[in-house]
Amino acid sequence: MTRSSTDLGQLARIVLLLPATIIVVVGYVLPSLVLLALSFGIIPGKWLLSEATTSHYMRLLGDIYYLRVVGYTLFLGIVVSVLTAILAFPVGYYLARSRSRLTSLYAVLTFTPLAVGMNMVTLGWMIILGKTGFINALLLQTGAINDPLQLLYGWGAVIVAMVHVVFTFMVLPIEAVVRQIDPSLEKAARILGAGPIRTFVEVVLPLSLPGIAAGFLIVFLQVCGAFVLPLLLGGQGFTLMPIAIWEQITVSFDKSFAATLSVALILISIVVMLLQMRIMREKSLV
Amino acid sequence: MSLRYLSIYSAILGIVFVFPLLIVVAVSLDPGDYIRFPVSGYSPRWYIEMWSNQTILLALKNSLIVGVTSSLIGALVAVPAALVIARGGRFMESVVYPFFLSSFTIPWLVYGLALLFFWGAAGLDLSLTTLIVGHTVIAIPYILRVTLAVLRGMPPNLVRAARICGASPWQAFFSVTLPYIRSGLVAGISFAFVVSFTNIPVSLFITTADNITLPIAIFNYMVNNFEPMVAAISVVQVAMIGIILLAARKVGRVERS
Amino acid sequence: MTTRRSVLKMLGAGGALAWGGGSLVHAQGNSVTITSLGGKWEQSIREHFIPLFKKRTGAEVRVVLGGPSQWSAQIEAQPNRPPLDAVDNSELLAIALKDKGLVVKLTSDKVPNLANTPDLFRKPFDDYGASYQYSTSALFRNRDKIPQEPKTWPEFFERAAKGEFGRSITLPDISYPWAPHIIWHFATVLGGSVDNLDPAFEALKKIKPYIVKFWSTALEVERMVISKEVDIGYLWDGRITAMMGDKNPALAFNRPGPNSLVTLSPAQVVKGGNEKLAFEWVNTLLDPEPQLQYYKLINFTPTNSKVIIPDNMKANIMPLSEGVTPPYPELAKVTSRIVDRWNREIRG
Numbered sequence: 001m002t003r004s005s006t007d008l009g010q011l012a013r014i015v016l017l018l019p020a021t022i023i024v025v026v027g028y029v030l031p032s033l034v035l036l037a038l039s040f041g042i043i044p045g046k047w048l049l050s051e052a053t054t055s056h057y058m059r060l061l062g063d064i065y066y067l068r069v070v071g072y073t074l075f076l077g078i079v080v081s082v083l084t085a086i087l088a089f090p091v092g093y094y095l096a097r098s099r100s101r102l103t104s105l106y107a108v109l110t111f112t113p114l115a116v117g118m119n120m121v122t123l124g125w126m127i128i129l130g131k132t133g134f135i136n137a138l139l140l141q142t143g144a145i146n147d148p149l150q151l152l153y154g155w156g157a158v159i160v161a162m163v164h165v166v167f168t169f170m171v172l173p174i175e176a177v178v179r180q181i182d183p184s185l186e187k188a189a190r191i192l193g194a195g196p197i198r199t200f201v202e203v204v205l206p207l208s209l210p211g212i213a214a215g216f217l218i219v220f221l222q223v224c225g226a227f228v229l230p231l232l233l234g235g236q237g238f239t240l241m242p243i244a245i246w247e248q249i250t251v252s253f254d255k256s257f258a259a260t261l262s263v264a265l266i267l268i269s270i271v272v273m274l275l276q277m278r279i280m281r282e283k284s285l286v
Numbered sequence: 287m288s289l290r291y292l293s294i295y296s297a298i299l300g301i302v303f304v305f306p307l308l309i310v311v312a313v314s315l316d317p318g319d320y321i322r323f324p325v326s327g328y329s330p331r332w333y334i335e336m337w338s339n340q341t342i343l344l345a346l347k348n349s350l351i352v353g354v355t356s357s358l359i360g361a362l363v364a365v366p367a368a369l370v371i372a373r374g375g376r377f378m379e380s381v382v383y384p385f386f387l388s389s390f391t392i393p394w395l396v397y398g399l400a401l402l403f404f405w406g407a408a409g410l411d412l413s414l415t416t417l418i419v420g421h422t423v424i425a426i427p428y429i430l431r432v433t434l435a436v437l438r439g440m441p442p443n444l445v446r447a448a449r450i451c452g453a454s455p456w457q458a459f460f461s462v463t464l465p466y467i468r469s470g471l472v473a474g475i476s477f478a479f480v481v482s483f484t485n486i487p488v489s490l491f492i493t494t495a496d497n498i499t500l501p502i503a504i505f506n507y508m509v510n511n512f513e514p515m516v517a518a519i520s521v522v523q524v525a526m527i528g529i530i531l532l533a534a535r536k537v538g539r540v541e542r543s
Numbered sequence: 544m545t546t547r548r549s550v551l552k553m554l555g556a557g558g559a560l561a562w563g564g565g566s567l568v569h570a571q572g573n574s575v576t577i578t579s580l581g582g583k584w585e586q587s588i589r590e591h592f593i594p595l596f597k598k599r600t601g602a603e604v605r606v607v608l609g610g611p612s613q614w615s616a617q618i619e620a621q622p623n624r625p626p627l628d629a630v631d632n633s634e635l636l637a638i639a640l641k642d643k644g645l646v647v648k649l650t651s652d653k654v655p656n657l658a659n660t661p662d663l664f665r666k667p668f669d670d671y672g673a674s675y676q677y678s679t680s681a682l683f684r685n686r687d688k689i690p691q692e693p694k695t696w697p698e699f700f701e702r703a704a705k706g707e708f709g710r711s712i713t714l715p716d717i718s719y720p721w722a723p724h725i726i727w728h729f730a731t732v733l734g735g736s737v738d739n740l741d742p743a744f745e746a747l748k749k750i751k752p753y754i755v756k757f758w759s760t761a762l763e764v765e766r767m768v769i770s771k772e773v774d775i776g777y778l779w780d781g782r783i784t785a786m787m788g789d790k791n792p793a794l795a796f797n798r799p800g801p802n803s804l805v806t807l808s809p810a811q812v813v814k815g816g817n818e819k820l821a822f823e824w825v826n827t828l829l830d831p832e833p834q835l836q837y838y839k840l841i842n843f844t845p846t847n848s849k850v851i852i853p854d855n856m857k858a859n860i861m862p863l864s865e866g867v868t869p870p871y872p873e874l875a876k877v878t879s880r881i882v883d884r885w886n887r888e889i890r891g
Contacts, residue, residue, distance in 0.1 A: 012455075013370050015366075016366035016367060016369060016370045017366070017367050017370055017382065019362070019363035019366065019367075020363040020364055020366070020367040020386060020426060020430075021367075023359075023363055023419070023422055023423060023426065024385065024386060024388070024389060024423065024426065026419070027389075027401075027419045027420065027422065027423035028388070028389040028392070028397075028423045029388075030404055031397070031400035031401050031403070031404035032392065032400055034400055034403045034404045034407060035396065035399070035400040035403070038403070063883075065883070065886045065887055065890075087299065090292050090295050090296065091292075091295070091296045091299060093292060094289060094292035094293060094295075094296050095296075097289060097292075098289050098292075098293065100289075100293065102293070104532070104535065106293075106296050106297070106300060107531075107535060108528060108531070108532070109296075109297075109299075109300030109301075109303065109304055110296075110299075110300060110303070111480075111527070111528070111531055112303060112304055112307055112524060112528075113303050113307075114480050114484065115480060115483075115484070115523070115524045115527035115528060115531070116307055116310070116484075116520055116523070116524045117484035117486075117501055117504070117520065117523065118484070118486065119486070119501065119504050119505055119508055119516070119520065120307065120310050120504075120516075120517070120520040120524075121306060121307075123310060123313075123321075123508070123516070123517070123520075124305075124306025124307055124309050124310045125306055126766060127306070127309050127310075127313065127321075127323045128305070128306055128309060130323075130766070130770050130772060131770065131771075131772045132323070132770045132771060132772070133323065133770070134309070134323070150755075152756070153755070153756045164303055164306070167303065168480075169477070172432070172473045172476070172477060173431070173432055173435065173473070175473070176432055176435065176436060176469060176470045176473045177435055177436075177439070179469055179470075180436060180439040196288075210435045210438065210439075211435060214431050214432065214435055217390070217431075218390075218428070218431075221390060221391065224393055225393040225394045225395065225487060227395060227487065228486060228505070231718065231759055231760075232759075232760070232762070232763060235756070236716075236751075236754070236756070236757055236889070236890055237890070239886065239890060241393070242393055242395055242487075243718060245393070245395060245396060246395060246718065247717065247718050247882060248882075249399070249612055249616075250610070250612040250718070250720050251717060251718060251719075251720055251722060251723065251878065251882055252878055252879040252882045253612070253635070253636070253639065253875075253878070253879075254879055255399070255616075257879075258396075258399070259396075259399075262392075262393060262395075262396035262399075265393050265396070266391050266392050266393070266396075269390070269391035269392075269393075270388075270391050273384070273387065273390070273391060274384075277384070318790065319790075320765060320769050320786070320790075321766065321769070322769050322770065323770070326790075340589075341581075341585060341606070341608065399616070402616060402617065402620050403620050405620070405621075406619075406620030406621040407620075409621075409623070409624070411621075411624070411626065412617065412621075412626055490609070490613060491613050491616055491617070492617075493607065493608065493609055493613070494576075494607050494617075494626055495576055495605035495606055495607045496605070498607075498608055502608070502609075503581065503608065505581075506580070506581025506582070506585075506608045506609060506610075507581045507582045508581075508760075508762050509581070509610075509760040509761060509762055510580050510581045510582035510583070510584060510761055510762075511581075511582035511583055511761065511762075511765075512761065512762050512765035512766055512769070513582065513583075
């Protein structure tokens with residue numbers, strides 16, 4: 001295969017990659033190294049005076065409480081990502097395919113959760129799910145229940161509000177990728193006798209996997225980094241990593257242990273990302 | 287798939303998602319001192335108070351500056367990188383691409399703290415620039431991912447054909463590649479803008495007198511007072527984002543012949 | 544080609560905005576950078592304190608919104624060129640800044656109002672900080688549901704553990720920065736001490752089934768009070784009295800005995816900042832005139848003994864002899880253990 005006509009020279013490659021590299025190194029890699037140093041007990045600015053220690057890592061690994069926190073965070077991340085992907089796919093597909101004038105309106109509707117931000121989605125669901133809130137008032141009025149239900153402060157409230165808040169993150173990449181699928185492929189499959197389900201499973205879904213995978217990763221990482229929402233809507237039974245980190249900073253004043261928990265969270269995220277990239281690469285070989 | 291069913295489904299889901307926000311709008315019109323539901327009445331009190339609050343106005347201005355600047359700088363550096371990565375190669379796939387995505391994997395709260403300490407160690411003053419750098423770093427993966435997803439679906443022959451017809455690399459990029467990736471790119475920039483505009487955790491630890499952003503202002507009000515003003519500010523925030531996204535959508539729409 | 548033009552247009556807009564951003568950086572000379580919580584706190588700082596300060600000094604004031612842990616982190620990150628001149632701290636962080644040598648001692652010649660500020664509000668910090676307001680531990684209660692107020696903290700825990708109030712209680716969560724202080728206070732009124740916090744944890748474990756939610760921000764607890772999701776709970780006195788009145792006629796408050804936990808916000812002068820103006824600022828915070836206005840807006844009590852409280856507001860003020868503060872240095876040593884223990888035993 002001759003690639004000469006489209007291929008870039010070595011110099012051009014370097015020039016094109018350079019700006020992004022500078023920003024990522026200065027804005028991310030160096031601060032992360034400071035964080036990593038902190039997790040080993042080395043204080044920034046006093047590099048030579050402080051002694052490195054692995055005690056914070058030992059504490060994390062030796063404490064069932066913090067291991068459980070890691071587990072809860074993974075669980076929430078996976079549940080929310082899967083639920084959001086299932087709910088968002090039809091919407092993304094519709095936005096990409098429809099020629100209706102209404103698509104702009106739908107797009108606005110699906111953008112609103114993201115645009116309003118975590119503060120307000122949290123507040124909205126608090127008011128809806130509260131004991132004197134909308135849902136309880138409705139159920140009480142219709143006689144479905146006699147006593148108000150405790151809907152807030154648990155997994156249910158956190159999952160519902162979290163799916164809501166990250167929804168747009170899933171729709172956008174799905175919409176973008178479906179746009180690239182030639183609609184005649186689907187027509188061809190239907191003409192050749194495939195039913196709508198088979199067309200979806202064998203044509204549309206495999207082709208839109210890159211978009212779904214992109215959305216999945218973004219959503220998972222959003223969940224791993226959220227703290228306002230689980231703090232205000234969650235119960236006492238489960239703590240998530242961002243809250244544990246926040247507590248170490250604001251209550252225990254233990255920045256080193258906060259850094260250790262953060263490094264653990266970063267590692268989880270990297271593993272999820274690598275897994276996802278691997279799955280995608282295998283799919284693209286099929 | 288029948289588009290009509292999908293349209294109904296999308297509408298229902300849209301209504302479910304908009305409902306909590308309508309409640310927030312209702313609450314923002316409550317003239318009382320505390321948020322309550324059902325609301326005690328309707329008045330523009332909190333919207334009026336908001337416009338005489340200098341912190342809110344400064345925060346609004348800062349959020350616009352940081353959001354627009356960081357997402358556009360992000361696009362300017364991410365698109366060239368995406369072009370190189372899309373040409374493939376084992377090194378690009380397994381080293382360069384994960385490297386650019388790596389900032390994706392840091393929890394925002396922690397990234398804010400890391401930025402604070404790094405900035406201090408480097409002897410720089412916290413400012414709007416700190417925020418723009420931070421938000422650009424988190425914008426790059428969003429834009430890169432979406433752009434790349436589109437670029438990978440692009441037939442390589444398109445650019446090759448343009449080059450054979452005598453186009454320079456620049457001409458080929460602007461007349462073939464850019465129009466092709468436009469919808470994906472605009473989606474990525476929109477993402478990055480909104481992420482920046484609504485971001486709390488990254489900005490939290492690096493907020494000073496001059497660089498406070500709107501979500502931080504809302505957050506500060508919210509944790510201290512259960513006042514309808516936070517609802518009013520949020521309504522304005524949504525409206526601003528809505529306007530900007532609609533404009534972006536116009537730019538990103540693929541013309542159909 | 545429309546694409547290129549619109550992209551360029553957007554870039555132009557961004558550049559213009561960034562350019563405008565440059566003008567935000569003020570000159571440092573005749574200005575002081577101070578801190579404030581958001582919401583009504585900021586309103587009071589801007590309406591009551593800043594005008595007086597400007598009148599006296601002619602200097603500009605720049606306000607950094609946020610919370611103590613963020614401000615302390617900023618000062619610690621840049622000790623040589625602190626981004627703040629004066630900071631409104633929490634007690635434990637104030638002690639930490641003092642121990643690290645990052646703040647300056649207040650003296651009566653630089654801060655004349657210090658002379659009228661009782662020891663309780665400055666001695667815990669060795670004069671490396673002085674609080675301009677205080678609040679005390681209190682219980683709010685729905686008097687329709689719970690007519691009889693718990694007279695003491697032990698009585699509250701006993702009745703709560705028996706299930707007398709039902710599942711309708713709220714207490715602060717460990718993610719609330721003052722939780723360690725509160726746990727210390729519970730321990731001492733139940734017979735423990737800073738070295739023996741068992742009584743507090745025992746009592747908390749017993750009443751845990753009756754807790755609706757441990758709150759971590761004022762937002763949550765105010766919401767639960769106003770929507771009547773809880774009938775009784777722990778909150779600072781000023782916050783409760785601010786919510787009382789015509790709109791919440793059933794809301795009552797009391798300070799259970801034998802004593803009340805006092806929380807302070809020590810104002811500190813940061814070393815290496817604009818110290819001269821920062822002293823002036825702390826002096827303004829300790830001034831009786833704006834303190835009274837602050838009290839009228841927020842209901843957190845002024846510390847200057849020269850403040851004349853109107854008669855109709857006097858009833859809510861706690862006699863200083865009933866207030867206690869934790870031994871901060873000792874408490875600072877055990878906060879990390881308190882967090883771990885709470886996680887294990889209360890969150891389980």
